Amino acid sequence: MDAADLPAPEQTYEQWLATYDLRSYAEHRLSVAVDVVVLSAGAKGQLRTFLVRRTQWPDYGEWVLPGGFVRNDARLEQAVEQVMDRKVKARHLGGLEPLRFFDDPRRDSRTRVLSMAYVARCGRDALPAPDEVLTCVASIRGHKLQGDGAPAHLGFDHDDVLATAIDFAQQRTRADLLWPVPMLSSEGVFTVAELAGIRESLDAPMTLDALRRRVAEDSRIEKYGWVEGASGKPVQTYRVKPPG
Structure with a gap:
């Protein structure tokens, strides 16, 4: 059925709009x-x-x-x-x-x-x-x-x-391995231990060794620098690669 076959409305759009009372629908x-x-x-x-x-x-x-x-x-x-x-x-x-x-x-x-x-x-x-x-x-x-x-x-x-x-x-x-990263750092920088910690909190635990392998294999991630760990030893940091 073509729209041209429909019966003509009783009012033009302008007439209908001028008389439309939103208050009649207030209950809904x-x-x-x-x-x-x-x-x-x-x-x-x-x-x-x-x-x-x-x-x-x-x-x-x-x-x-x-x-x-x-x-x-x-x-x-x-x-x-x-x-x-x-x-x-x-x-x-x-x-x-x-x-x-x-x-x-x-x-x-x-x-x-x-x-x-x-x-x-x-x-x-x-x-x-x-x-x-x-x-x-x-x-x-x-x-x-x-x-x-x-x-x-x-x-x-x-x-x-x-x-x-x-x-x-x-x-x-x-x-997604990297989904929690924005919760760690606004710059997308993290350590493997930090990523492991938030993954465990989100009921998605991985061992540190398994997580290191995943991080090393993920093309979206690059090595970024070093920070001092809790033991005083340097710890590798990683970063999610910037777009482009």
Whole structure:
């Protein structure tokens, strides 16, 4: 059936637009938000995430993932950039990947909010120092936050968002040797021991010997220099080759 065979509409587009009343759909309107799971590595290879404290209702006083609403004139990734700039203040991101939508109708008591979650990898040298009042960096073991002062749970549905992000990070780490590197350094520089540590935290362990072989064989990696190890002996560093 060709479009020309359709019956003519009762109004022109201009007439329809002039009489369109958005309020008649208010009951079914959605708000759209973004939430960002910022993943980084600690000095000992532990997996960490950046949290902010709610200073308004709902969930006043609770620790949550950094996030915010999407303005009508913004794309999702623009909203993520605003969240990272305003709430996280990270100097450099090694990667930003969409996770999925979270759509539980009860996830926000204000209104129906549909949230698109992202995973951001951030080197420990680029993550700002938290003030421990409005921001904190919490370590993760398995799928749970741990350590002194770590919150028992997060506000909204962010426990579910974090757990989903960790599953995603584990899968990506098993599939790609270099995926965790941006969590170690904003410059893509790392030692084999550092890479082994963050891989173990992401449930993708490899022995140091096996990892050295993989690093040596990977054409995306080059030797970079030397640093002093814990024993005082020099340790080889590697770098992900710059694009081009």
